[in-house]
Amino acid sequence: MNTTLRTEITVKEICEGFVYNELEGKGLFGLSGRLTIQPEYQRNYIYASDGGKMEAAVIESILKGYPLGLIYFNKVGDDRFEVLDGQQRITSVGRFLTDKFAVKDENGMEQYFSGMAEDKKKRVLETKLLVYECEGKESEIKDWFRTINIAGVPLNSQELLNAVYSGPFVTLAKEEFSNSQNANIQKWSAYISGTANRQDFLERALDWVSKGSIGDYMSRHRLDTGIKELKTYFNSVIDWVSGVFTGVESEMRGLEWGRLYEEHHKKAYDPAEVSAAVRKLYSDPYIKNRKGVFEYILGGLKDTKLLNVRVFDDVTKSTVYERQTADAQEKGKSNCPLCAEGHDANKTKIWKLAEMDADHVTAWSRGGATEAKNCQMLCKTHNRVKGNR
């Protein structure tokens, strides 16, 4: 790979012919059309998404004469380039020059570029950028791109995969899953955390259809000119969740719906019963992990470990231990009531507190409360045996 450092390119030249696509959230061209600002493998423009703080910071840096950092171009033809790294910064500058946002001046007044004093405009336009032009095979460039981070906001893993496996499949998949204008996003957000811009929906869709092997899947489908399987599978999962659980709870967001779909989608559920079960479990004060409620219901109300039911505290345990032990010593029996019923050597054994565990006399799942009068201490072996029943 050859690289050439260019130090004479100005903001004015880079932003000549700048086009910003509002719908797709992309900066498109610069250098009078010779520069493609957002090639396929680049991510969406995110500097405006934090209320504009990052894009304003780019302009403030220029006005103060601070360096903007290195920008990398990929030379793709005679005098034609793509931005490899620096898209966010170039788009910020282009958007500012075309009056898409304002920055605060020294008096705290909002200033659009067109309204600025001539000397300040000139300072912005004549700012020189540090540009590395790279020339090499696609694989070299991509390999290298994989190893760099864009200043300030490192690429996340899905953004890197999009870069590495760029092609018609990624383009189509991004149109569906990385487009913040997609009307389905609100619905998806009930079950998936993250944003379209940062590829979180795309990542989930790929994760589900590939059963966790996203890279493999992208590599195999890289040249596909359709995304039917990806879309169909994703919609099947979403339709299934929203059909089984008719209510939406905030704890549903970010659960492993792909795995749960695979494990449970062939069973029949009555949405009314499911909904009643969710309400009952949500109102149970002993459940510490509400995120586990959904899988607990799907699995037939069996695996209480998912719910992290509140356990007895140390004070309760030692109070019950003392009472049980005094009673046992008086009767000459073991202080584990189940050992005491047995016929082996442990029949009269007095266990230490550390050798015992607290047990619900009436199981939580049958309505037993986590309070002293429903607590008994069992030796660890018996507690484990009882817990597995």
Ligand SMILES: [Zn+2]
């Ligand atoms: Zn025992």
